[in-house]
Amino acid sequence: MNKIIKDPLVHFLLLGLVLFLIYNKVNDQNFEQDKIIIDSNEVKQLVAKWDMQWKRPPTEEELTNIIIQDLRQEVFYKEALKMNLDHNDEIIKRRLSQKMQFLSNDLATLSQPSEEDLDKYYKEHSPKYRSPYIYTLYQIVFTNDNHKNPVEKANTIFKNERNLSFEQMRSKGDNLPIPYYFENVTSHELAGQIGVKFSENLTTVKENSWYGPVNSGFGEHLVYVIERKEPTLPRLQDVKSEVLRDFQYDKQIELKEAIFQSLKKNYDIVIDVSDSDYSENFKRQLEDQINN
Amino acid sequence: MKTLFTLLCTLVLFNCAKNKKSDDNSSKSSLSTTEANSESSAVAAGNATNVYWGDTHLHTGLSMDAGLFGNTLGLDEAYRFAKGEAVTSSTGLNAQLSRPLDFLVVADHSDGMGLFQAIDAGEDWVMETDQGKRWNQMLKEGKGADAALELIKAFSQKEMDMDPNAPELQKSVWSMTVEAAEKYNDPGNFTAFIGYEWTSLIAGNNLHRVVIYRDDKDKTIDYIPYTNYASSDPEDLWENLTAYEETTGGKVLAIPHNGNLSNGIMFAETRVNGEPFDSSYFKERIKWEPLYEITQIKGDGETHPFLSPNDEFADFENWDKGNLDLSAAKTNEMLKGEYAREALKQGLSYKNEFGTNPYKFGFIGSTDSHTALATSDDNNFFGKAVNVEGGAKRWEHPFVVSEVDTIMTWETIAAGYAAVWATENTRTALWDAMKRKETYATTGPRMTVRFFGGFDYSEGDLENLVDSGYSKGVPMGGNINSSNGKAPTFMAHATMDPESGSLDRIQIVKGWANADGSLGEQVYDVKWSGDRAIGENGKVPAIENTVNINDGSWDNTSGSVELKALWVDPDFDPNLEAFYYVRILEIPTPRWTLYDKLKYNIEMGEEVPMTIQQRAYTSPIWYNTERIKK
Numbered sequence: 001m002n003k004i005i006k007d008p009l010v011h012f013l014l015l016g017l018v019l020f021l022i023y024n025k026v027n028d029q030n031f032e033q034d035k036i037i038i039d040s041n042e043v044k045q046l047v048a049k050w051d052m053q054w055k056r057p058p059t060e061e062e063l064t065n066i067i068i069q070d071l072r073q074e075v076f077y078k079e080a081l082k083m084n085l086d087h088n089d090e091i092i093k094r095r096l097s098q099k100m101q102f103l104s105n106d107l108a109t110l111s112q113p114s115e116e117d118l119d120k121y122y123k124e125h126s127p128k129y130r131s132p133y134i135y136t137l138y139q140i141v142f143t144n145d146n147h148k149n150p151v152e153k154a155n156t157i158f159k160n161e162r163n164l165s166f167e168q169m170r171s172k173g174d175n176l177p178i179p180y181y182f183e184n185v186t187s188h189e190l191a192g193q194i195g196v197k198f199s200e201n202l203t204t205v206k207e208n209s210w211y212g213p214v215n216s217g218f219g220e221h222l223v224y225v226i227e228r229k230e231p232t233l234p235r236l237q238d239v240k241s242e243v244l245r246d247f248q249y250d251k252q253i254e255l256k257e258a259i260f261q262s263l264k265k266n267y268d269i270v271i272d273v274s275d276s277d278y279s280e281n282f283k284r285q286l287e288d289q290i291n292n
Numbered sequence: 293m294k295t296l297f298t299l300l301c302t303l304v305l306f307n308c309a310k311n312k313k314s315d316d317n318s319s320k321s322s323l324s325t326t327e328a329n330s331e332s333s334a335v336a337a338g339n340a341t342n343v344y345w346g347d348t349h350l351h352t353g354l355s356m357d358a359g360l361f362g363n364t365l366g367l368d369e370a371y372r373f374a375k376g377e378a379v380t381s382s383t384g385l386n387a388q389l390s391r392p393l394d395f396l397v398v399a400d401h402s403d404g405m406g407l408f409q410a411i412d413a414g415e416d417w418v419m420e421t422d423q424g425k426r427w428n429q430m431l432k433e434g435k436g437a438d439a440a441l442e443l444i445k446a447f448s449q450k451e452m453d454m455d456p457n458a459p460e461l462q463k464s465v466w467s468m469t470v471e472a473a474e475k476y477n478d479p480g481n482f483t484a485f486i487g488y489e490w491t492s493l494i495a496g497n498n499l500h501r502v503v504i505y506r507d508d509k510d511k512t513i514d515y516i517p518y519t520n521y522a523s524s525d526p527e528d529l530w531e532n533l534t535a536y537e538e539t540t541g542g543k544v545l546a547i548p549h550n551g552n553l554s555n556g557i558m559f560a561e562t563r564v565n566g567e568p569f570d571s572s573y574f575k576e577r578i579k580w581e582p583l584y585e586i587t588q589i590k591g592d593g594e595t596h597p598f599l600s601p602n603d604e605f606a607d608f609e610n611w612d613k614g615n616l617d618l619s620a621a622k623t624n625e626m627l628k629g630e631y632a633r634e635a636l637k638q639g640l641s642y643k644n645e646f647g648t649n650p651y652k653f654g655f656i657g658s659t660d661s662h663t664a665l666a667t668s669d670d671n672n673f674f675g676k677a678v679n680v681e682g683g684a685k686r687w688e689h690p691f692v693v694s695e696v697d698t699i700m701t702w703e704t705i706a707a708g709y710a711a712v713w714a715t716e717n718t719r720t721a722l723w724d725a726m727k728r729k730e731t732y733a734t735t736g737p738r739m740t741v742r743f744f745g746g747f748d749y750s751e752g753d754l755e756n757l758v759d760s761g762y763s764k765g766v767p768m769g770g771n772i773n774s775s776n777g778k779a780p781t782f783m784a785h786a787t788m789d790p791e792s793g794s795l796d797r798i799q800i801v802k803g804w805a806n807a808d809g810s811l812g813e814q815v816y817d818v819k820w821s822g823d824r825a826i827g828e829n830g831k832v833p834a835i836e837n838t839v840n841i842n843d844g845s846w847d848n849t850s851g852s853v854e855l856k857a858l859w860v861d862p863d864f865d866p867n868l869e870a871f872y873y874v875r876i877l878e879i880p881t882p883r884w885t886l887y888d889k890l891k892y893n894i895e896m897g898e899e900v901p902m903t904i905q906q907r908a909y910t911s912p913i914w915y916n917t918e919r920i921k922k
Binding site: 049052053054055056069094098100102103104105106107108109110143144145175176177178188191192194195196198216217218219245249252255258259262263 | 353354362366368372376390391392407408412431436437439440441443444464468471475476514515516517518521522532535536539540738740755757785787788789790791792794821848849852853854
């Protein structure tokens with residue numbers, strides 16, 4: 001017996017048996033994993049996808065092609081998984097984390113606030129919904145193209161001609177393709193056409209007389225403000241869709257953060273950076289941030 | 293949990309209060325005031341009265357590559373930013389446009405999830421399960437966050453009653469994209485187009501197209517984007533667009549971009565499948581692709597010094613080292629298949645040969661930004677991707693590295709925007725203007741440019757430019773046909789962007805096809821600032837560069853606020869097909885690299901340009917000979 005146990009041949013055979021068993025076991029598993037079933041369910045899905053892009057079912061030739069294309073992807077996908085190529089892949093990580101966040105996004109758009117919720121939100125955020133300044137005005141402009149000193153020119157016209165009629169005054173300025181008369185124009189539209197600086201300068205201009213010069217990127221303007229409507233708060237019902245959109249957007253950010261904070265509790269987060277690389281202060285701040 | 297919510301609410305409130313100034317930008321203004329802006333006397337009924345500014349090519353974090361760079365901003369942020377609101381960038385910077393945009397095309401695509409919609413809607417397959425019923429109830433009671441947490445837990449513990457990979461759950465990100473566009477589209481004030489990017493890449497050569505729908509959700513929602521996975525041949529994309537129009541009755545167009553990174557195949561000499569061109573290919577191409585994105589962050593695509601050796605402004609922010617991933621170097625032979633001016637010329641010769649001009653396209657500029665932030669202003673540039681949104685070192689960050697070559701971030705340009713002449717700011721009005729090519733491209737500044745062509749204009753018409761322009765001829769993007777050998781006359785008018793540099797000059801670029809099949813081009817200076825005399829070489833000398841490198845200031849009095857010209861083609865040959873487009877040059881102003889240099893107080897290498905002459909390119913006007921084709 002002893003002799004048998006010590007016999008290298010027996011060792012060899014035993015080892016062979018073990019290897020055979022392991023191989024069999026592993027191979028068995030592989031056999032299971034390596035199966036790719038193309039069943040009618042799978043094909044139906046591919047057809048549905050095609051239909052979404054083409055609005056018609058694929059021909060048999062097209063179907064064969066997309067099945068083979070899908071198979072090709074599946075094979076590489078499975079092999080990649082076996083080789084653990086998905087691990088620590090930055091794209092996959094981001095993609096999956098993004099998919100998790102879609103959940104909270106979806107959720108936020110579903111939360112239909114009550115009238116009271118919306119009203120409360122609207123009141124809390126009212127500055128955001130104020131209308132811009134609205135102007136009705138005349139303007140003329142003096143540019144560098146036509147005047148050596150546009151400021152002086154504007155001042156001279158202002159001094160000598162400011163009592164002319166609107167019709168007469170019109171011809172005193174340069175002929176730029178911007179309107180002489182603006183009716184009920186918002187400060188944003190003015191900023192778009194004549195520049196941000198010009199628009200901002202008008203908030204304090206006296207109404208019902210010529211005023212200037214007011215500077216813009218074009219040159220020096222004289223302005224006659226007929227009416228300036230101060231920003232007002234519209235009624236909720238007039239901006240409801242906008243308010244609802246903002247409510248849901250804020251909700252989405254809240255939810256994303258709340259879900260993150262809650263999930264984070266499932267993890268024991270250890271900060272293990274070497275002291276030599278980072279200051280104590282940095283580590284403390286980081287810890288505070290993370291555990292906040 | 294509750295305290296957390298309270299805290300978050302407070303934070304959100306705090307931020308809103310802080311952003312008060314910017315938020316004004318999102319306020320409403322009615323369509324009627326917009327119309328009242330334009331002097332009624334200068335407006336002929338039905339003519340495009342307003343120029344609208346936008347970006348047709350923006351990526352959010354939903355784009356795979358944008359996500360990879362760390363873009364955490366989504367559709368909401370992209371639209372909010374474009375509408376003028378302040379948003380926090382992915383890297384935590386405060387971002388806001390000085391002036392809002394009028395329209396935006398978000399061009400993403402990928403897959404997503406639609407689990408909660410299914411639960412909320414109480415779909416049968418969900419309600420069959422206990423969990424489904426329970427979560428449906430929780431949603432109804434406003435306990436959405438708790439339901440989400442339960443659901444995530446069930447997922448992770450593999451305790452889902454329902455199949456988490458059921459096809460019903462795989463709601464496409466397409467529907468998120470469409471819903472967001474619907475949410476932010478505000479006819480009369482802001483247009484959110486429904487669109488996507490078809491990212492065809494053949495061996496690293498860029499053949500990308502942005503697809504833009506004229507239609508709303510009802511037609512587009514069930515029509516998921518065509519993918520490069522399905523095919524990277526544009527002809528298959530066109531077939532897909534055809535199917536869309538035929539089945540839905542809707543309308544759609546595609547805009548190619550970055551021919552400069554296609555290594556010669558954007559305007560190749562054969563079809564992608566290797567077959568020779570034929571007239572049906574040409575008809576399809578111009579049917580679906582009426583516009584070309586001529587300038588964007590990854591380089592300017594008008595022309596190249598090799599192709600236009602007599603154009604002293606051809607050497608402008610070209611990217612000519614290789615293809616998109618720099619896997620293959622550029623050769624001079626490739627250039628003619630890459631640049632817009634050359635393609636316009638080739639189009640004429642194809643017309644002579646086949647009867648159809650496949651490259652009869654107009655121009656737009658756009659950003660192709662992957663930050664969800666449509667920034668094109670040099671003093672407010674957030675870069676191509678999140679990793680170069682800001683910082684003292686971004687300029688020297690390698691943008692593309694390969695064994696072939698390296699493109700540095702300083703080589704990216706803060707460009708561009710699309711300008712569209714239309715009657716109102718709606719999907720249909722803007723799309724129709726794009727289709728008829730009444731558009732122009734700029735490298736960022738919002739100069740106002742008009743361009744008309746006809747046979748009956750006179751000097752007096754310059755005083756009544758818009759009315760006369762439309763009534764006696766055609767605007768940019770239009771066609772004029774042979775008129776008994778008479779030379780065509782053009783009116784070009786540019787007004788500076790009041791927030792940018794004044795104007796150096798108006799040029800008209802002409803291209804033509806000679807009878808012997810050769811192609812010609814000529815750039816004419818037609819109006820310029822100051823009293824510069826034309827030099828011996830026939831060109832107006834370069835304008836003085838007034839930029840102070842130490843503080844970023846410049847002197848706008850060196851250029852013009854407004855330039856206006858009537859021009860008759862002095863070299864006209866009525867027997868040759870030709871096109872004419874306008875190029876506007878600003879005076880030199882600081883490039884984004886100079887703003888960075890001053891902001892971060894850093895030194896950059898000699899090779900980094902500090903100033904730039906911003907420009908605009910209008911869509912061409914084509915002269916057609918109306919010769920009888922064989």
